[in-house]
Amino acid sequence: MLRRFTSLGRPIDWAYPSNRQIVLLSGSFLLASLVFQVLWRGQVDFWTALWGAGWVFATWALGRELDPDRPANAFWAAFAVGLGLLVRMADWSVQGVLTGMLVTGVLMLAARVTARTSGCRTTYLDQFVLAVSPAVAAWLCGSSLWPLALPVALALAFDAYRDKNRRQFVLGLILALGGGLLAWLLGGSRPPEVGLIGSLVVLGVVGLGFRAREPALSPADNGQPLEPHRVTWARVVGIVGALVGIALIGFSPFMAVGWMGLFMLFRRSRAS
Known part of the structure; x- marks a missing residue:
């Protein structure tokens, strides 16, 4: 029923071991973080632990896209x-x-639209939700997240281009621009960091140089075969988003570990 209106939803299917494993991992992280806070800080910040568990889950969701x-x-x-x-x-x-x-969640939605792992065509509602997601994230966390409009625009543009839908192509870019502007207004108008400027320079080289096209053998949620070209471009969106994310959040040691985990995804398959 939900797929009639949106392609962004992918429910947890308990029949798959990987789905059960991530629920267990996220829950274990939540409990471990609460225990560690008591041992190291002498107090518990439940919300921070909960957002951390959400970050773990969002990383998995991005990874499977x-x-x-x-x-x-x-x-x-x-x-x-x-x-x-x-x-x-x-x-x-x-x-x-x-x-x-939130940054990881926005990138997950962008990758989902690009890879089309739900198997459903992108609707105008999906375009609107994805375009305003950086603004919603900026409002929730009070940070300047407008650069996320870049991977969002890439996702919307590629999706409409593959479908040869000029109307969605133009509308998607307009919505992405408006969403980025709204995120800039809601999150603050501080100038871009040096890391962001460097990321914008590097992302073009990375995006153009990424040529690993592996066959996507897994079916989409609706049983239809995935398009390898879409999966490849979802990875390009992920790389661009990772560079922007590092610039936004900062390159602290734990961020380095986290993003390196994502780049594990780009190893080539062994020859069958």
């Missing part, structure tokens, strides 16, 4: 993020952890 054939890679990427968060617990702040979860 980028590498639908190997769910184990998504699991280990999520594990890397959780481990990095626990190791650097002294640096935790509610805003920082919430920002990490």
Whole structure:
């Protein structure tokens, strides 16, 4: 019923071991973070621990969009993020952890539209939701997240281009521009960081140089075969988003561990 209106929803299917594993991992991280807070800080910040568990889950969700054939890679990427968060617990702040979860969530939606792992065509509602997601994230965490409009625009543009839908192409770019402007207004108008400027320079080289096209053998949620070209471009969106995310959140040690976990997804398949 939900698929008639949106392609963004992918429910947890308990029949798949990978889905059960991520629920267990996220729950274990939540409990471990609460225990560690008591031992190290002498107090408990439940919301920070909850956003951290959400960040772990969002990383897994992003990972299964980028590498639908190997769910184990998504699991280990999520594990890397959780481990990095626990190791650097002294640096935790509610805003920082919430920002990490929201940035990863926005990138997950962009990758989902690009890879079309739900199997459903993108609707105008999907375009609107994805375009305003950076603004909603900026409002929730109070950070300047307008650069996220870049991977969002890439996702919307590629999706409409593959469908040869000029109307959605133009509308998607307009919505992405408006969403980025709204995120800039809601999150603050501070100038871009040096890291962001460097990321914008590098992302073009990375995006053009990425040529690993592996066959996507796993079916979409509706049983239809995935398009390898879409999965490849979802990875390009993920790389661009990772560079922007590092610039937004900062390149602290635990962030380095977390994003390195995501790049594990891009290893080539062994020859069959």
